[in-house]
Amino acid sequence: MRAPTGAPVTREHGLELLREMLRIRCFEDRCYQLYGQMKIRGFLHLYNGEEAVAVGAMRALRPSDAIVSTYREHGHAIARGIAMSKVMAELYGKQTGCSRGRGGSMHLFDASKRFYGGNAIVAGGLPIAVGLALAQKLQRESDISVCFFGDGAVAEGEFHESLNLASLWQLPALFLCENNLYAMGTALERAQSETDIAARARAYRIDAAAVDGMDVFAVEESVRGAAERIRHSGGPALLEMRTYRFRAHSMFDPQLYRDKAEIEAWQKKGPIITLTTRLKALGLMTEDDYQRLEREASAEVESAVQFAESSPWEPVEDLERFVYAERRA
Amino acid sequence: MTYRDAVREGIRDAMRTDPRVFLMGEDVGRYGGSYAVSRGLLEEFGPERIRDAPLSESAFVGAGIGAALGGLRPIVEVMTVNFSLLALDQIMNNAATLSHMSGGQVSVPVVIRLATGAGRQLAAQHSHSLEGWYAHIPGLRIAVPSTIDDARFMLAAALACPDPVLLFEHLYLYNMEGDLTPGLERVDLDHAAIRRGGRDVTLITYGWSLHKCLAAAEDLAKEGVEAEVLDLRTLRPLDDAAIMLSVRRTRRAVIVDEGWRSGSLSAEITTRIVEQAFYDLDAPVARVCTVEAPVPYAKHLEDAALPSPARISSAVRAVVTGSGAH
Numbered sequence: 296m297r298a299p300t301g302a303p304v305t306r307e308h309g310l311e312l313l314r315e316m317l318r319i320r321c322f323e324d325r326c327y328q329l330y331g332q333m334k335i336r337g338f339l340h341l342y343n344g345e346e347a348v349a350v351g352a353m354r355a356l357r358p359s360d361a362i363v364s365t366y367r368e369h370g371h372a373i374a375r376g377i378a379m380s381k382v383m384a385e386l387y388g389k390q391t392g393c394s395r396g397r398g399g400s401m402h403l404f405d406a407s408k409r410f411y412g413g414n415a416i417v418a419g420g421l422p423i424a425v426g427l428a429l430a431q432k433l434q435r436e437s438d439i440s441v442c443f444f445g446d447g448a449v450a451e452g453e454f455h456e457s458l459n460l461a462s463l464w465q466l467p468a469l470f471l472c473e474n475n476l477y478a479m480g481t482a483l484e485r486a487q488s489e490t491d492i493a494a495r496a497r498a499y500r501i502d503a504a505a506v507d508g509m510d511v512f513a514v515e516e517s518v519r520g521a522a523e524r525i526r527h528s529g530g531p532a533l534l535e536m537r538t539y540r541f542r543a544h545s546m547f548d549p550q551l552y553r554d555k556a557e558i559e560a561w562q563k564k565g566p567i568i569t570l571t572t573r574l575k576a577l578g579l580m581t582e583d584d585y586q587r588l589e590r591e592a593s594a595e596v597e598s599a600v601q602f603a604e605s606s607p608w609e610p611v612e613d614l615e616r617f618v619y620a621e622r623r624a
Numbered sequence: 625m626t627y628r629d630a631v632r633e634g635i636r637d638a639m640r641t642d643p644r645v646f647l648m649g650e651d652v653g654r655y656g657g658s659y660a661v662s663r664g665l666l667e668e669f670g671p672e673r674i675r676d677a678p679l680s681e682s683a684f685v686g687a688g689i690g691a692a693l694g695g696l697r698p699i700v701e702v703m704t705v706n707f708s709l710l711a712l713d714q715i716m717n718n719a720a721t722l723s724h725m726s727g728g729q730v731s732v733p734v735v736i737r738l739a740t741g742a743g744r745q746l747a748a749q750h751s752h753s754l755e756g757w758y759a760h761i762p763g764l765r766i767a768v769p770s771t772i773d774d775a776r777f778m779l780a781a782a783l784a785c786p787d788p789v790l791l792f793e794h795l796y797l798y799n800m801e802g803d804l805t806p807g808l809e810r811v812d813l814d815h816a817a818i819r820r821g822g823r824d825v826t827l828i829t830y831g832w833s834l835h836k837c838l839a840a841a842e843d844l845a846k847e848g849v850e851a852e853v854l855d856l857r858t859l860r861p862l863d864d865a866a867i868m869l870s871v872r873r874t875r876r877a878v879i880v881d882e883g884w885r886s887g888s889l890s891a892e893i894t895t896r897i898v899e900q901a902f903y904d905l906d907a908p909v910a911r912v913c914t915v916e917a918p919v920p921y922a923k924h925l926e927d928a929a930l931p932s933p934a935r936i937s938s939a940v941r942a943v944v945t946g947s948g949a950h
Contacts, residue, residue, distance in 0.1 A: 411693055423689055427694045
């Protein structure tokens with residue numbers, strides 16, 4: 296596993312990362328409640344425990360880089376800068392949602408942020424990211440394409456086809472695997488003959504490393520480094536972020552496949568508690584700071600809920616809009 | 625020129641006039657294309673724009689979708705429709721959905737060219753006609769060039785379209801010879817075309833079957849039956865207006881489709897005629913489709929499985945005489 300270089304941490308940097316992770320955590324906890332109240336329907340995959348990956352990665356990327364995500368992408372969308380209100384409105388299925396109520400939790404889009412959607416077919420986003428990277432290469436851009444996916448995707452053919460193509464054509468793609476150890480309920484070692492995901496990328500001659508996905512600094516630093524190498528060399532890279540999902544796979548998952556003790560052990564090394572402990576130990580943050588950040592995040596989430604509640608529904612007459620592109624007059 | 629030459633000219637023209645256009649697929653470069661469509665293009669445009677892809681249909685079709693999102697105008701060649709099943713996730717779950725699912729924020733202007741159809745004794749796995757399947761999917765546009773003019777100009781119309789377009793080229797047509805219509809510079813993706821006028825029955829078709837219908841119409845004319853032949857050109861959206869206009873005039877319809885009949889494009893067209901022109905009909909709608917079996921290898925069996933001028937003529941005779949109007 297690639298270790299962080301231990302660059303000095305500043306109060307401003309530390310609090311900013313903590314603030315972003317708390318925003319996501321607070322958003323997800325509220326979604327959990329809203330699902331119980333039937334305000335949100337469909338599939339809901341919460342990101343609790345994995346916040347460091349989205350926050351560290353997005354901070355290390357440029358606004359002009361392209362992002363392709365998965366169905367567990369609330370955290371990616373929020374960390375990318377999509378307004379929480381638009382994300383919440385999308386979960387409500389409202390017209391003001393970031394996909395006008397057509398996508399829901401698994402399909403958040405914001406073209407202005409170059410956020411090309413959560414993709415709900417495991418590994419289905421990888422070829423698209425490869426194509427975005429191809430467009431960047433052919434248009435001589437210095438931007439890169441970043442694709443989030445889980446450990447489950449590594450078993451899919453599209454993972455292997457995409458890595459091969461990106462390496463063969465030396466495309467500026469960063470493959471960001473969020474290895475939370477379970478593909479729904481199937482543990483990595485029960486599904487894959489080689490569980491070292493970085494090693495599988497190296498088989499395609501792709502620069503790859505495993506990173507402590509619970510350490511937001513390590514995530515940020517590794518993504519910044521990989522992104523710089525990609526911009527410089529043009530070729531792809533893969534980072535395996537070792538993380539853990541604290542909540543169930545989805546709202547329908549009784550979690551028969553893992554022990555409570557395992558979850559508790561991971562929660563003790565969760566990304567928010569780890570960062571909080573570190574910042575306090577370094578004397579960069581007080582409990583008051585933490586409370587303030589949490590209050591601010593909570594207020595922002597409540598404001599997003601109010602926005603979603605008061606937003607209009609997309610008119611049913613418009614159901615068939617955007618099936619085909621609306622041509623310019 | 626051959627149909628193959630016409631397709632190649634269409635690609636060359638697009639590559640010359642729009643730097644965003646590139647061609648990607650299996651053996652499109654050094655090999656010159658499995659059906660020799662892209663021969664010479666690598667030499668003219670170089671490997672950056674004529675890209676040989678590995679045998680990874682899902683990755684390179686998905687890459688075409690991604691490149692379209694990224695501002696380019698990819699032409700993706702899937703060697704045959706049979707192999708497109710390996711890219712069905714990308715075509716159906718991504719190309720067809722992203723515009724709608726993003727609330728119109730993105731569009732996917734990718735063109736996917738596929739060879740389709742049977743008739744070369746290639747057996748079941750290389751003889752599918754799945755364009756009707758793809759026509760089932762909202763978000764896609766399905767077009768079928770069946771003439772030299774369409775082979776030459778349909779690609780430009782597809783590239784100008786902001787939506788994903790699948791162009792189906794029947795493998796039997798690549799060697800077909802013909803002349804371009806003098807002065808023609810463009811075609812559309814919206815309208816069916818009457819390829820032969822007639823008053824007694826409308827043959828509704830596309831692809832290789834168009835030419836079988838034209839042959840059948842010649843034979844029928846000798847018997848005094850004047851068949852109108854309507855080339856659908858686009859299977860999604862279907863040009864209902866052209867279909868109904870013709871059927872209301874001839875009062876009889878025979879649909880000729882190389883796809884199977886169950887749950888099919890021919891079933892859809894039949895239904896639309898029944899819904900929209902039922903009281904104008906003098907006879908039940910008839911269909912000539914591929915026999916419901918995997919397409920076999922042996923020539924006599926394959927011939928028997930596919931629509932043929934003889935089967936078409938026979939269906940027309942039944943419809944015309946059965947009505948008692950002649």
